[in-house]
Amino acid sequence: MDRPITYGLFIRHSSMAESLFWVMFTQGLLTSLAIYFLLRQFYSSITPFGFIGLLLALTACTSISYYTSFLTPDLFTPIFWTCLAILLLGNLSGRSFFWVTFLAWFALIMHSSTLVAAVLFTIILAIASLWRRVRAVIPVKKTVMVGLLTLVSWLSVMSIHLAHNAPFAVQQAGHAFFLGRLNEIGLLRPHLQKACAEKNYPICKYKDEIPDDFLWGQDSPSRKDGGWVAHKTEYRDIIWNILTTPRDLKNFAIFAVNGTLMQLAYFRIEDTGAMREQTPPFEAVKQYFPRELISYKIAHQHHRNHFLDFSGHNTRQQYLFFGFILLLAGLGHPGVRRRMTPSMAHLLLFCAIALVINAFVCSTFSTVVSRYQGRLLWLAILVEFVAIIQIGTHWYAERKPSRERA
Amino acid sequence: MTSPTIKWAGAILAGGFILSFLGLYNGYPSFTPIPERIFFPDFRAKFQWTGL
Known part of the structure; x- marks a missing residue:
């Protein structure tokens, strides 16, 4: 979240x-x-x-x-x-x-x-x-x-x-996370196929190419088109429409139960991924904690010569x-x-x-x-x-x- | 004789140090895969990390 x-x-x-x-x-x-x-x-x-x-x-x-x-x-x-x-x-x-x-x-x-x-x-x-x-x-x-x-x-x-x-x-950005979850459980794409016939949401331009990783994918609609916050009203409207459609709501409830059991x-x-040059943590440590940049570079998470097990x-x-x-x-x-x-x-x-x-x-x-x-x-x-x-x-x-x- | 308060304060401090074990083993605190939101809680430029 x-x-x-x-x-x-x-x-x-x-x-x-x-x-x-x-x-x-x-x-x-x-x-x-x-x-x-x-x-x-x-x-x-x-x-x-x-x-x-x-x-x-x-x-x-x-x-x-x-x-x-x-x-x-x-x-x-x-x-x-x-x-x-x-x-x-x-x-x-x-x-x-x-x-x-x-x-x-x-x-x-x-x-x-x-x-x-x-x-x-x-x-x-x-x-x-x-x-x-x-x-x-x-x-x-x-x-x-x-x-x-x-x-x-x-x-x-x-x-x-x-x-x-x-x-x-x-x-x-709560709306973007929630919409990302609705995409993960397969409710967003079918909904857009129907809704885009009636409403002119900006996301409709990408309705046939919604990526699986809606939040972080490089080809995510919000990433291409102004970021999460710029689409607050639009995403909230889509979420509301999905949750007030009885069939979608039923599917959402089923996935909520399944998701809870899976998460439990x-x-x-x-394992944590390496964050090398040009990544936000590397650049932030370089800028704000320059004396610690060597410690950062020789940490297991960074050098990956052997993995954290x-x-x-x-x-x-x-x-x-x-x-x-x-x-x-x-x-x-x-x-x-x-x-x-x-x-x-x-x-x-x-x-x-x-x-x-x-x-x-x-x-x-x-x-x-x-x-x-x-x-x-x-x-x-x-x-x-x-x-x-x-x-x-x-x-x-x-x-x-x-x-x-x- | 060490007072119970001092003993407990020492235990809590030692506990804090013990709990940092994996970070020390790593050689540095670990970073989340989506770390920009830590340094810049809203990396879409709504906030900037102020004060430094």
């Missing part, structure tokens, strides 16, 4: 115009801080050494390190969901409440897809709050607080854009994801449920809901790529680790007296 300016400002200030390494360390620090807040709430007996041990396990087994080392706002998606879990299911004191809320807001304003996911989550939570069982776990005032946090975050991004002489909006299981770390991480992460699914299924078994605290069971369910909402928003409004789900998966695996420790500790404590008697 289109990105707000906020992450650009984050890079500007966290690098202090000196080094992009500092951006990466700041990203690592913020992720570490979010995990600290989570563990202090749901695994309060953890020691600093245990905390470091868990982070080492996460680094070795999931894509967490990949996203904290990546100059893209993806890392803020799991930070937001982590803070949201703490705010909804935890019991925070005044100062911790302030810092967790601040971190949630900070993470939320960094990425458009998270802003959309937050709106969807708030709506689902508000509907679910009609049930007393849900209200017993998440009181209405917490639901209202999440709604307010989402609203303030939207207004913050819009205001920041306005302050930078841009329209009072979160996205400027598509989280592998993929993520096969081990991918295998471990995949098995752990299966473990997470098993643990979720285990919640239906009294033997598993009684060995974990109610809040841990709620946290596992929360992670599953976060994964589904993230998969739905990204696959429906943008596309299906591994990055979108990979960035969030470590949260579910962290909770899985803590749940397994809790179950194991409980099981050991149960067996201890019988062993002592024997």
